[in-house]
Amino acid sequence: MDLRQGIGLRKLGKTADEFQQDLLSNLYYRRGTTVESASARDAYEALAQTVRDHLAERRARTAAAQFASNPRWVYYLSAEYLLGAQLEQNLLYSGTGDLAAEAVKALGFGLEDLEDLDVEPGLGNGGLGRLAACLVDSLATRDIPAVGYGIRYDLGIFRQVITEEGQAELPDDWAFHGNPWEFPAPDDRQAVGFYGHTEPIPGSTTRKVWVPGEVVLGEPSHMLVPGFGTETVNIIRLWSAKASEASFDLSRFSAGQYAEAVQEAVRAENISKVLYPDDSTELGRELRLKQQYFLVSCSLRDIVRRFRLRNEGWDTFADKTVIQLNDTHPTIAIPELMRLLVDEYEVEWEQAWEITRRTFAYTCHTLLPEALETWPVRMFEKLLPRHLEIIYLINMLFLREVEARFPGDHDRLRRMSIIQEDPERRVRMAHLAVVGTEAVNGVAELHSKLLRETVLDDFAALWPAKFQNVTNGVSPRRFIKIANPRLSDLITEGLGDDSWVGDLERLAGLERLADDASFRERWQAIKRANKVDLAAGDPDSLTDVMIKRFHEYKRQQLKLLHVITLYQRIRQNPAADWVPRTVLFAGKAAPAYHAAKDIIRLIATIAARIEADPVVSPYLKVVFPSNYNVTLAERIIPAADLSEQISLAGKEASGTGNMKLALNGAVTIGTLDGANIEIRARVGEDNFFLFGLDAYEAARARINGYQPRHFYERDEELRAAMDTLTSGVFGEVGRRVADSLLGWDEYLTLADFRSYLECQEQVEKSWRDPARWTRMSILNTAHSGFFSSDRTVADYAARIWRVAPVPVPRED
Numbered sequence: 001m002d003l004r005q006g007i008g009l010r011k012l013g014k015t016a017d018e019f020q021q022d023l024l025s026n027l028y029y030r031r032g033t034t035v036e037s038a039s040a041r042d043a044y045e046a047l048a049q050t051v052r053d054h055l056a057e058r059r060a061r062t063a064a065a066q067f068a069s070n071p072r073w074v075y076y077l078s079a080e081y082l083l084g085a086q087l088e089q090n091l092l093y094s095g096t097g098d099l100a101a102e103a104v105k106a107l108g109f110g111l112e113d114l115e116d117l118d119v120e121p122g123l124g125n126g127g128l129g130r131l132a133a134c135l136v137d138s139l140a141t142r143d144i145p146a147v148g149y150g151i152r153y154d155l156g157i158f159r160q161v162i163t164e165e166g167q168a169e170l171p172d173d174w175a176f177h178g179n180p181w182e183f184p185a186p187d188d189r190q191a192v193g194f195y196g197h198t199e200p201i202p203g204s205t206t207r208k209v210w211v212p213g214e215v216v217l218g219e220p221s222h223m224l225v226p227g228f229g230t231e232t233v234n235i236i237r238l239w240s241a242k243a244s245e246a247s248f249d250l251s252r253f254s255a256g257q258y259a260e261a262v263q264e265a266v267r268a269e270n271i272s273k274v275l276y277p278d279d280s281t282e283l284g285r286e287l288r289l290k291q292q293y294f295l296v297s298c299s300l301r302d303i304v305r306r307f308r309l310r311n312e313g314w315d316t317f318a319d320k321t322v323i324q325l326n327d328t329h330p331t332i333a334i335p336e337l338m339r340l341l342v343d344e345y346e347v348e349w350e351q352a353w354e355i356t357r358r359t360f361a362y363t364c365h366t367l368l369p370e371a372l373e374t375w376p377v378r379m380f381e382k383l384l385p386r387h388l389e390i391i392y393l394i395n396m397l398f399l400r401e402v403e404a405r406f407p408g409d410h411d412r413l414r415r416m417s418i419i420q421e422d423p424e425r426r427v428r429m430a431h432l433a434v435v436g437t438e439a440v441n442g443v444a445e446l447h448s449k450l451l452r453e454t455v456l457d458d459f460a461a462l463w464p465a466k467f468q469n470v471t472n473g474v475s476p477r478r479f480i481k482i483a484n485p486r487l488s489d490l491i492t493e494g495l496g497d498d499s500w501v502g503d504l505e506r507l508a509g510l511e512r513l514a515d516d517a518s519f520r521e522r523w524q525a526i527k528r529a530n531k532v533d534l535a536a537g538d539p540d541s542l543t544d545v546m547i548k549r550f551h552e553y554k555r556q557q558l559k560l561l562h563v564i565t566l567y568q569r570i571r572q573n574p575a576a577d578w579v580p581r582t583v584l585f586a587g588k589a590a591p592a593y594h595a596a597k598d599i600i601r602l603i604a605t606i607a608a609r610i611e612a613d614p615v616v617s618p619y620l621k622v623v624f625p626s627n628y629n630v631t632l633a634e635r636i637i638p639a640a641d642l643s644e645q646i647s648l649a650g651k652e653a654s655g656t657g658n659m660k661l662a663l664n665g666a667v668t669i670g671t672l673d674g675a676n677i678e679i680r681a682r683v684g685e686d687n688f689f690l691f692g693l694d695a696y697e698a699a700r701a702r703i704n705g706y707q708p709r710h711f712y713e714r715d716e717e718l719r720a721a722m723d724t725l726t727s728g729v730f731g732e733v734g735r736r737v738a739d740s741l742l743g744w745d746e747y748l749t750l751a752d753f754r755s756y757l758e759c760q761e762q763v764e765k766s767w768r769d770p771a772r773w774t775r776m777s778i779l780n781t782a783h784s785g786f787f788s789s790d791r792t793v794a795d796y797a798a799r800i801w802r803v804a805p806v807p808v809p810r811e812d
């Protein structure tokens with residue numbers, strides 16, 4: 001019997017009638033309703049299932065092709081995935097958009113109404129989580145056999161509400177109505193241990209038995225990750241913590257102790273309850289460490305299970321497996337793989353270490369010292385006693401290696417040790433990640449260079465070949481094709497076909513159109529139409545956007561000083577020929593990061609003040625839409641004229657919002673930081689507004705005793721802006737922000753103020769010449785091809801993973 005028919009795989013290439021039939025059958029049999037009584041939600045769910053089933057057929061063929069070829073698999077381990085809404089993406093990737101529109105219309109609904117019901121799973125904080133989502137998209141697009149592992153947080157990144165009081169946080173129960181994109185896989189559940197103690201094994205010096213004090217179940221579900229323009233459909237597998245049956249205390253329940261009866265179960269399930277809303281600045285807490293180990297333990301057992309389905313012994317494990325650690329959050333995977341190999345599978349330590357080192361690679365995403373994760377040794381000892389022993393042994397052998405290379409250099413040993421001694425003994429996760437991997441990469445050229453020269457310099461001296469750069473990228477599907485349909489259509493027309501969506505370097509063909517006046521006019525009209533859709537302000541004003549997490553190093557406060565200065569200039573001279581601007585801020589601050597929340601509140605206060613001022617408001621408007629997320633980004637980015645990338649040089653590892661904005665024809669004003677440098681090199685110096693200190697000048701300024709007051713005293717406009725804050729007219733929050741800037745100014749805001757303002761004047765000069773501005777805009781898009789995450793994945797595949805594509809045959 002033909003098994004395909006046996007399991008009833010449905011054929012693709014459906015007719016409108018067949019698609020309609022599938023939709024109706026989902027409506028009847030899965031939603032249990034009828035055409036007459038179907039609600040919008042019924043229609044949405046039935047449609048989502050129909051599209052999902054369509055991709056599931058490709059998934060089945062993908063799994064068959066990938067398993068048959070027994071390749072080296074890429075496993076991407078990430079505590080965060082900021083996936084964005086799924087419906088529109090899956091319609092595009094499955095090519096069923098038109099069929100879907102027609103089918104739901106027959107039910108009396110518009111596709112757009114149903115898209116409004118498609119909730120984005122906010123399983124990430126910011127750039128790092130969104131990068132993970134772009135990379136899994138491009139892995140599938142490149143036909144690379146891969147699985148992304150993550151945590152299925154019940155509550156994603158908080159919902160933000162902005163008022164004049166600043167940011168309020170509400171829980172994000174994203175799957176309240178269920179998640180139609182997900183397949184549960186309870187049979188693949190894993191048991192994860194915590195706490196307890198270790199026992200020696202007689203006759204062995206390296207093996208031990210770990211007897212955990214608590215066991216929690218990890219239950220996986222997966223979401224489909226289709227490739228674009230190819231047959232491949234990969235998956236991300238997300239783990240939910242479940243209490244074991246034994247954790248429900250029936251006798252207590254019978255005795256009326258209801259809370260006590262479930263307390264153990266609640267504690268277990270809390271592990272995947274919430275995404276930590278920290279970004280970079282880490283509040284180390286036991287639950288967070290538990291989450292990390294939970295992700296790692298479930299995923300590694302799953303990876304080993306998958307390996308053993310097709311292979312025997314351990315000799316080929318590293319040839320068939322590469323595990324990419326997305327920052328240090330999943331780094332416990334290194335001692336965990338050692339524990340599995342040595343303790344459970346009885347592999348000799350040396351062989352296990354060789355396998356481990358060849359299996360892992362580590363991506364670092366920061367340069368901020370406070371963002372380099374460390375965990376107290378006493379917490380590790382309590383929660384993961386066996387892992388701490390293994391880390392000690394890894395460290396001892398590692399320090400021996402260092403000692404052999406640099407005899408007698410005790411300071412070096414202290415600096416490089418995986419264990420920090422003072423002021424408190426802590427495990428340095430970044431050191432563990434460098435020691436236990438084959439490759440370490442930064443995420444932009446400058447970042448990778450600074451990693452080698454500063455935070456990881458000792459390691460780069462020991463193992464220079466281990467350190468690489470892989471510049472980040474973004475998905476062209478989500479961030480232009482879907483986000484900006486008008487511009488996408490014009491580009492397709494200009495280039496003659498739409499192959500650029502899967503081969504972004506083709507955008508370079510737009511260069512010749514930058515000098516075509518009629519093309520420029522159409523380009524400009526599209527930007528305007530996108531602004532009308534966004535409805536943030538006057539569509540003819542310069543739309544100046546700063547969209548990203550709130551962090552002092554990103555310097556939203558510098559933008560704010562610019563706004564205050566414009567406000568004061570306009571008030572002093574209302575009759576001058578001002579360039580109307582709409583300044584749009586969006587982004588979240590970690591709930592416990594008070595300085596960042598102060599800046600949000602100050603922006604909200606100043607926005608209201610400007611709005612109420614009849615002299616200034618015709619020229620200047622500040623808007624702050626609530627709850628920045630992927631969906632909102634997709635609306636703002638196509639409408640942006642100016643992209644603010646103004647971090648202190650040497651602090652932003654890469655940035656990816658900068659790439660999305662340039663791709664959509666926003667011109668960047670930015671410092672020589674992160675990927676800004678590479679954007680500028682590609683779009684050309686004339687099409688980028690550069691200001692500020694570079695990374696080396698910034699580091700030197702601090703060493704030379706930087707005094708913010710020095711700048712305050714010498715710059716009249718800066719002084720006026722700061723004095724306004726200090727005067728209290730914008731409340732206590734204005735005073736606090738001013739005090740922090742005048743007192744220490746960690747990120748040299750005042751040092752870069754004048755250069756930034758002068759650069760903004762250049763921006764206005766260019767803006768006044770629409771032909772020139774539009775030319776710059778077109779050239780930004782034309783030269784953004786490098787920033788496709790398809791290129792990023794190709795780089796990882798060639799230089800770090802050494803994997804080849806496994807194409808999936810088309811349906812016969």
Ligand code: CJB
Nearest residue numbers: 126127128280365443653654655656
């Ligand atoms: N990043 O979003 C985060 N969270 C962190 O904890 C550390 C870094 C960001 O990662 C992005 C992707 O690599 C970078 O573009 C960005 O510069 C960095 O801040």
